[in-house]
Amino acid sequence: MQVMLVGDSGVGKTCLLVRFKDGAFLAGSFISTVGIDFRVSLNQYPKEIWDTAGQERFRSVTHAYYRDAHALLLLYDVTNKSSFDNIQAWLTEIHEYAQQDAVLMLLGNKADATHNRVVKREDGEKLAKEFGVPFMETSSRSGLNVELAFTAVAKELKYRSMKDPSEKFKLHEYVSKEMKGAGCCGT
Numbered sequence: 001m002q003v004m005l006v007g008d009s010g011v012g013k014t015c016l017l018v019r020f021k022d023g024a025f026l027a028g029s030f031i032s033t034v035g036i037d038f039r040v041s042l043n044q045y046p047k048e049i050w051d052t053a054g055q056e057r058f059r060s061v062t063h064a065y066y067r068d069a070h071a072l073l074l075l076y077d078v079t080n081k082s083s084f085d086n087i088q089a090w091l092t093e094i095h096e097y098a099q100q101d102a103v104l105m106l107l108g109n110k111a112d113a114t115h116n117r118v119v120k121r122e123d124g125e126k127l128a129k130e131f132g133v134p135f136m137e138t139s140s141r142s143g144l145n146v147e148l149a150f151t152a153v154a155k156e157l158k159y160r161s162m163k164d165p166s167e168k169f170k171l172h173e174y175v176s177k178e179m180k181g182a183g184c185c186g187t
């Protein structure tokens, strides 16, 4: 099972992956991903996570991987308006290149950065609703909802692969039940 991380450069895809894998925040200087250089194999679900480059110049490299992704986590940065405005373009790209039945989830990352926030949580929710995709805010720095983002898509895929599940897994419901808010007041 392959999960692919997509979104503008700098939204925090590599950091989200490192947080999930190692439980740590990758602080320090920002090193942009080149093409797809970070393929993590795990002993758990999801088995493989692909970290893609957000930079436009690597787009043709990443296009080739969409087809093999079972799930896609599409990220924007709550402190960067243009990364949010570009979500629609990313969705178009996903629809064009990814499998039709790939699981998709929208993540508003850097939810810890309260002072620099420019995209409200409600805006993310509204956009996600418009496109019918589950949504949550995450933070690779604090760890908020990081585990949940990966386990939710993994659960959805696991249920789908079962021939005769006793009950249907409802990804939207699971996410809204399990996710945590970004802070005491802003949620």
Ligand SMILES: Nc1nc2c(ncn2[C@@H]2O[C@H](COP(=O)(O)OP(=O)(O)OP(=O)(O)O)[C@@H](O)[C@H]2O)c(=O)[nH]1
Pocket (backbone or CB within 6 Å): 007, 008, 009, 010, 011, 012, 013, 014, 015, 016, 026, 027, 028, 029, 030, 031, 032, 033, 034, 052, 053, 054, 055, 109, 110, 111, 112, 113, 138, 139, 140, 141, 142
């Ligand atoms: N405050 C805060 N900063 C973050 C978070 N996640 C990532 N960052 C910072 O954002 C910058 C970019 O993070 P990356 O994970 O390298 O971004 P990317 O999306 O992989 O970028 P590309 O590889 O160019 O596509 C780094 O300086 C990180 O320290 C977060 O949750 N909170």
